[in-house]
Amino acid sequence: MIIECGKVLSMKNNLFKEIFKNKLGFMALLILCSLYTSVAFAPFFAPYSYDDDDVLSSYAPPTKVHFKGIRPVIYAKDYDVNKYYQRIYRENESKVHPIKFFVKGEKYKLLGIECDRHFFGTEGEKIFLLGADLKGRDILSRVLYGGRISLSIGLIGAAISLILGLLVGGVSGYYGGRVDNAIMRLCEMMMMVPSFYLMLAMRAAFPPNLTSTQVYLLIVVILSFIGWASTARIIRGMAISLREREFVVAAKTLGVADIKIIIRHILPHTFSYCIVAVFLSIPGYILGEAALSLLGLGIQEPQASWGNLLSSAMGIVNIRLYPWILIPGLFILVTVMCFNILGETLRDVLDPKRKIV
Amino acid sequence: MILRTKKLKVHFKGVKALDGVDIFLSRGLTTALAGESGCGKTTLARAILKIHEPTSGKIYLEDKDIALKENSVFLHRNVQIVFQNPFLSLDPRFTIFATLYEALTVCGKVKKKNAKDAIVKSLEEVELDSSCINRYPHQLSGGQLQRVCIARAIINRPALVILDEPTSSLDVTTASKIIKLLNRLKQELKVTFLFISHDLKLLNKISDFSFIMHKGKIVEYGPRNLVYSNPMHPYTKMLIDASNQKLAAMPKENCESPCSSILREIEPGHFIFCD
Incomplete structure (x- = not known):
């Protein structure tokens, strides 16, 4: 997935064209853009406040x-x-x-x-x-306000874990040897624990009565803490192959500092992978937040998030009598699907060799 | 003497890439390092640049042991390398300006305006037009890229530049232009070159002193005219014959000639290892 500059430049120009050509990908992009716009301006689009009972x-x-x-x-x-x-x-x-x-x-x-x-x-x-x-x-108002939390957690969580994964993977692959060994064993330990239990355990490690903002930040930290290990492993593999490339060796012989070599010469060459990885990982964060909030461990009432909106739909009686309380789930479904489709489209555009006809 | 190695050994998991190499480079001269592919020439260059850690032995740059941490800045300041393939040795995401700016600022901060002047000057030194300053590597030809690599190597005025087969991935006319450029730079900048190649005809033209390497060891060395006109070691003879395309006429056992450890001076300044 490491691509050369000529391709990168032509891809930059063609990226939007290619996405536009792919109808499914373009639809997904359009839906996501309208979702993000409407939750960003939630107070305007929502007829009522999230706690207007x-x-x-x-x-x-x-x-x-x-x-x-x-x-x-x-x-x-x-x-x-x-x-x-x-x-x-x-x-x-x-x-x-x-x-x-x-x-x-x-x-x-x-x-x-x-x-x-x-x-x-x-x-x-x-x-x-x-x-x-x-x-x-009003469920629509609460969905719009809740989307602010659910959709932003996806972006911020994915961004933090990507940055962590890039740095840790870059350092591990570049230095190799004992550093690599230690970091990779740590990653394996992180990946070994089922992520849902790890999430619950980490949430349990913090006091239950936190303010909404604290809970929000906590969820972001927990989710990105779980997500970085797999990114780090892939970036590490790429860094190992990149560090042997002559332009990296040339930078080394010039005496450029190691961290600068990692940031300037190694990590940028993994970006085509990262764009795809981010888009494919965001659904995981949205679902993670939803799962925590559904269990009452995430965002607390009266604050809304797509997960805690669904928590009222936990009883079978409620679903039978008032099926509209499942609507937030539909929003989660559509968002997750759109991110997956967009991720796949980007992968096809950035790496045409892998395209499945 | 600008650089010397002392019983330098680099082993990779049982492979003896360098097996006790002693070389010395005289200031201001072009020293050739010749040998077939896989004999350890590039490993020696990389060991000098501390890209490969020596298994044992020492490397002295102006009598300073480069293995010591405090000498690493001195090493980077004074030794630079030009690689074989210019298409691979420049970061495809960096413009020519960014590539040379990175090299320039390694030794300390430089203002952007001063940097631009310095970069344009160094491009002129390697006979490149300053209009390519904002281009990416894929927009330049192989010869132009190799000139950029040379500019990057000499921009901080190092004492020693290692040229690791700098012409082998270029066509004949471009290669001869690069050789002319290197000759000019040597005279203008008084820089010492370590020229690594398997092309003995080329080395005969450009070098002042020669080391012949075989299976991780030096087998013969001496002033260029003596080594090439009067090769004594069977391996050197084979190399020279091969470069004159007389390979078919060569007796096979000569190619596998074992390296001996006894050093003999067969004429003034001309040494071979033999029995």
Whole structure:
């Protein structure tokens, strides 16, 4: 996977062209871009805040959108309580609430600017496009806010473990001998422990009552701590072959410092591998966060993340009665699939020899 | 004397790449190191540059033992190498400017503007146009790349430059231009060259002093004119005949001639190891 400069330069120009040509890859890129944009501007796109609860809308199903002419409207909802003390919601067609765009709503701060406009909303009646949860919070809003955590953990986690893997693998491969032996045995020990148990054990090593930010940082650290070993092993293999190349030997004879040789001459030649590896590893981090939060060890209520949104869907009764609480899982599925497809596309573009026709 | 090795041995897991090599390089002269492929020429060059650790023996650069850590800066400052294949010895991701800037700044910080002047000057020294400064290696020809490699080697004005078969991957006309350039640089910069090659005709033209190497050992050495006009060791004879394409006429046992440990001076300054 080590590629020469001529190829690198032509690939830089062709990378986007090639991705554009590959329809599946381009779709994945488009979906991911729109997902990241909408979670970055979550307060604007979400009609409500992530903790805006409403007891009267507990487990409200997804609101149906009707059209009067071309104008989208929703009907007010009433409910009855059945013999099992469950709410059965029904639409009251006599009360019509139009859906308005750029509507005034709850105040929020975006990029330091205070705003109160939301992309869409209604007045007088709450709109739940993806339904509501137990406390009557809008699932769409919580998915968007939760995406901020889940999607950023993937990127940051993958970036940290890549940097760690690059440095450790680069040092190990470049120096070889005892250093290599020690580092590789450490990597093998890391890879030997099943990652999910290691994740649980590491989480257990920290106190349970942490603030949301602390938990967020902790999860990032835990996930990247688990992920670096396999990257390091591959980078080490590449570094071993690269250190024998004449341009590296030439830099050595010039007296360039070892760390500079590793950073300037060895690691850049592994980047085509790294781009692919990062994209293929991000799903692991998203799923890791989801798993921790699902078990109640990650992001805590009322903060939202895609994992802890799913934790309310753990009981089979809830899933049967209120299937819309599984929707965050759909977001995880789509994101993971898109990252995998994009990773595969990038691999094909950067390494055409491996392309499977 | 600028460099000498003393009973230098480099062994790789049972393979005796160098088996007690003593050579010496005189300041300002071009010393040739000749021998067939695999006889240990490149290993010797790499041992001098501390890329391979010697199994035993010493290397002295101006009477300083280069094995000592405190002398490693002195070594990098004074000994540089030009490799056989210019396409492999330049980082494909670095422009020519970045390659030479890295070499220039090894010995201390240099301002970018001063660096550019110095780099343009060194490119002119190797007869390259300064317009190639922002090009990548794949945009230059083999001859141009080898000139860049030579520029990189001499930019810090080292005392000794090792030329490890610098022309063997180039075509004949380009190679002769490179040889002319090296001859000019030798006179202008008063630099000492250790010229490694298996091409005895070429070495006969360019060198002042010659060492013939066989199976990790020196078998014959002396001033160039004596070694090439009057070879005494059977291996040297074979090499010279081979370069004159008389290989078919060679008796086979001569090629496998064992290296002996007795050094004899057969004429003033001309030594061979024989029985």
